[in-house]
Amino acid sequence: MKEFKYVVTDPEGIHARPAGILVKQAAGYQSSVKITKGEKTADAKRIFGVMGLGVKTGEEVTITVEGADEDTAIAELEAFFKENL
Amino acid sequence: MITISGKSVFGGVAIGKIMFYKRSEKSIKRTRVDDVDAEWQRFQDAKNIAVSQLKGLYDKALEDVGETNAMIFEIHQMMLEDLDYLESIENIIRTQAVNAEFAVATTADNFSQMFAAMDDAYMQGRAADVKDVSERVLDILCGVDEGVQEMTEPRIIAADDLAPSETVQLDKEKVLGFATMYGSANSHTAILARTMNIPAVIGLGESLLPEYDGKMAVIDGFTGTLYIEPDEETMKVMQEKRAKDMEQKALLEQLKGKENVTKSGQKINVYANIGNVSDVGAVLKNDAGGIGLFRSEFLYLENSDFPTEEQQFAVYKQVAENMAGKKVIIRTLDIGADKQVDYFGLDKEENPALGYRAIRICLTRPEIFKTQLRALYRAAVYGNISIMFPMIISVDEVRKIKKIISEVKEELKNEGIPFKEDVELGIMIETPASVMMSRELAKEVDFFSVGTNDLTQYTLAIDRQNSKLDAFYDPHHPAVLAMIKMAAENAHAEGAWIGICGELGADLELTEEFLKMGLDELSVSPAMVLPLRKRIRECE
Numbered sequence: 001m002k003e004f005k006y007v008v009t010d011p012e013g014i015h016a017r018p019a020g021i022l023v024k025q026a027a028g029y030q031s032s033v034k035i036t037k038g039e040k041t042a043d044a045k046r047i048f049g050v051m052g053l054g055v056k057t058g059e060e061v062t063i064t065v066e067g068a069d070e071d072t073a074i075a076e077l078e079a080f081f082k083e084n085l
Numbered sequence: 086m087i088t089i090s091g092k093s094v095f096g097g098v099a100i101g102k103i104m105f106y107k108r109s110e111k112s113i114k115r116t117r118v119d120d121v122d123a124e125w126q127r128f129q130d131a132k133n134i135a136v137s138q139l140k141g142l143y144d145k146a147l148e149d150v151g152e153t154n155a156m157i158f159e160i161h162q163m164m165l166e167d168l169d170y171l172e173s174i175e176n177i178i179r180t181q182a183v184n185a186e187f188a189v190a191t192t193a194d195n196f197s198q199m200f201a202a203m204d205d206a207y208m209q210g211r212a213a214d215v216k217d218v219s220e221r222v223l224d225i226l227c228g229v230d231e232g233v234q235e236m237t238e239p240r241i242i243a244a245d246d247l248a249p250s251e252t253v254q255l256d257k258e259k260v261l262g263f264a265t266m267y268g269s270a271n272s273h274t275a276i277l278a279r280t281m282n283i284p285a286v287i288g289l290g291e292s293l294l295p296e297y298d299g300k301m302a303v304i305d306g307f308t309g310t311l312y313i314e315p316d317e318e319t320m321k322v323m324q325e326k327r328a329k330d331m332e333q334k335a336l337l338e339q340l341k342g343k344e345n346v347t348k349s350g351q352k353i354n355v356y357a358n359i360g361n362v363s364d365v366g367a368v369l370k371n372d373a374g375g376i377g378l379f380r381s382e383f384l385y386l387e388n389s390d391f392p393t394e395e396q397q398f399a400v401y402k403q404v405a406e407n408m409a410g411k412k413v414i415i416r417t418l419d420i421g422a423d424k425q426v427d428y429f430g431l432d433k434e435e436n437p438a439l440g441y442r443a444i445r446i447c448l449t450r451p452e453i454f455k456t457q458l459r460a461l462y463r464a465a466v467y468g469n470i471s472i473m474f475p476m477i478i479s480v481d482e483v484r485k486i487k488k489i490i491s492e493v494k495e496e497l498k499n500e501g502i503p504f505k506e507d508v509e510l511g512i513m514i515e516t517p518a519s520v521m522m523s524r525e526l527a528k529e530v531d532f533f534s535v536g537t538n539d540l541t542q543y544t545l546a547i548d549r550q551n552s553k554l555d556a557f558y559d560p561h562h563p564a565v566l567a568m569i570k571m572a573a574e575n576a577h578a579e580g581a582w583i584g585i586c587g588e589l590g591a592d593l594e595l596t597e598e599f600l601k602m603g604l605d606e607l608s609v610s611p612a613m614v615l616p617l618r619k620r621i622r623e624c625e
Contacts, residue, residue, distance in 0.1 A: 011403060013207075016157065016211060016214070017153075017156050017160070019160070020159060024163075045168070046167050046169050047160065048164065048169045048170060049167075051211060052199055054203045054205050
């Protein structure tokens with residue numbers, strides 16, 4: 001299992017569009033990808049789950065990846081968050 | 086005449102008859118099914134049709150409103166294929182042995198309630214998206230056609246609210262405007278209306294009645310007003326407003342993407358002046374080549390204490406990103422004189438125009454200056470930012486500024502915070518001293534921007550607020566024009582470029598003269614960008 005923390009800088013938070021591209025990105029991995037904000041955790045491959053977290057700008061999320069391709073996934077996801085969120 | 090006020094989401098005036106948007110009525114009944122596998126399959130077939138319809142809508146939207154706005158239909162597809170959504174539907178069908186329609190309607194209610202309960206206006210608005218995609222599946226399951234209304238005549242579309250898919254499926258050629266009872270400025274309908282250049286007013290509330298269907302109406306998208314059966318006077322005013330707006334839009338159509346070049350081939354950049362983040366929309370709408378003056382004062386004037394580095398960084402970054410690689414010239418703090426802020430604790434002065442203001446504050450209170458510079462250098466990573474300093478009178482000031490900048494960069498480097506090393510630097514030419522010193526100053530900076538309002542007042546020694554002096558005041562005074570010419574020659578002699586960001590830049594009587602002086606840029610209010618660009622193309 002691998003994880004990283006990230007503070008969202010997109011002024012609108014993880015709204016519909018970023019949630020959409022995140023889900024697309026996460027769906028590309030064999031590993032499970034979870035996103036946690038506070039006490040709520042969602043499957044990052046499910047758009048309703050991700051949007052349901054209601055992540056706003058300045059809030060910290062933890063991304064947890066577990067599975068066969070977790071090394072590639074964690075590195076790519078971290079870059080993805082920096083680039084898009 | 087009935088007048089209803091709402092919220093404007095897109096300017097423009099629409100005049101025409103109202104068509105009240107009607108949806109195909111369907112009532113969802115709960116019925117028992119025996120073969121739950123077949124029912125689940127029936128749902129999946131309907132869902133697959135819905136997804137392929139959404140793909141078609143995505144392609145249509147891509148063409149009409151661009152990729153960013155079309156993305157909503159891709160998100161709608163994701164919603165329909167979301168496992169939580171599908172599991173809920175399958176679960177209801179299987180455990181309750183009920184029809185797919187009931188399962189979809191129940192799931193749609195639950196999911197949209199989840200959004201409606203969130204403490205965030207934007208997410209609350211997403212409840213409409215869930216309903217929109219679910220409606221599509223329900224229409225297919227019930228065998229009703231999608232409810233796209235055939236329009237034979239151009240109409241103002243009125244509705245309680247319009248789903249994104251409904252907006253995009255309307256025949257654009259025949260839609261004069263949108264008027265809705267509900268909806269938010271964040272709704273995709275609002276965004277799509279803006280991108281499709283259709284006047285739209287939302288939030289008109291329950292006073293917008295279905296019985297207005299077929300009645301004559303006017304939307305004033307600038308004020309957010311809907312007039313039902315307008316009287317003669319209102320009609321006349323609105324027709325004029327509409328004509329003026331159309332003229333501006335026609336100009337845009339004609340000039341969009343074209344170079345600013347005179348008949349003899351001389352080129353000049355036309356940028357826009359802004360005073361707040363919210364003005365960026367107007368800059369893009371008027372197709373300006375960049376932002377020639379972003380006054381950073383609003384950050385200080387709107388706050389009750391010094392704006393933090395993060396606050397400033399977020400604003401500069403947003404503007405740079407929105408301008409997507411186009412130049413954004415940000416002027417550092419220009420407080421003092423007529424712009425006073427309590428928490429700066431400035432003394433009252435006898436002669437504030439000649440007093441403690443702008444760069445003079447920054448150089449004596451470097452902690453304020455450094456916060457702004459740090460935010461600017463960090464934000465410069467995200468776009469094409471240039472920095473400009475106001476009220477310069479000497480080379481020594483510029484050297485002091487550069488020394489502070491090198492300290493700021495050193496600090497950022499040591500803290501491991503990303504910033505742009507090489508940011509274009511310029512100064513305002515607004516004092517006669519800076520004109521006289523312009524040859525030396527040009528060696529120190531990349532560009533000049535002439536602030537003609539202050540330069541005129543300091544050169545002529547005329548206070549523009551004093552109406553008794555009107556007889557002596559000549560906005561085209563040869564002394565001022567000679568000042569600009571001198572600064573331009575000296576800038577070019579040292580390889581710097583020069584522009585104007587004051588009111589004179591928008592004076593179409595002087596455009597030809599400025600071109601002769603060889604100015605590289607004119608920055609004017611967003612509304613003046615297109616008329617100025619037109620004027621340039623008429624010059625020899």
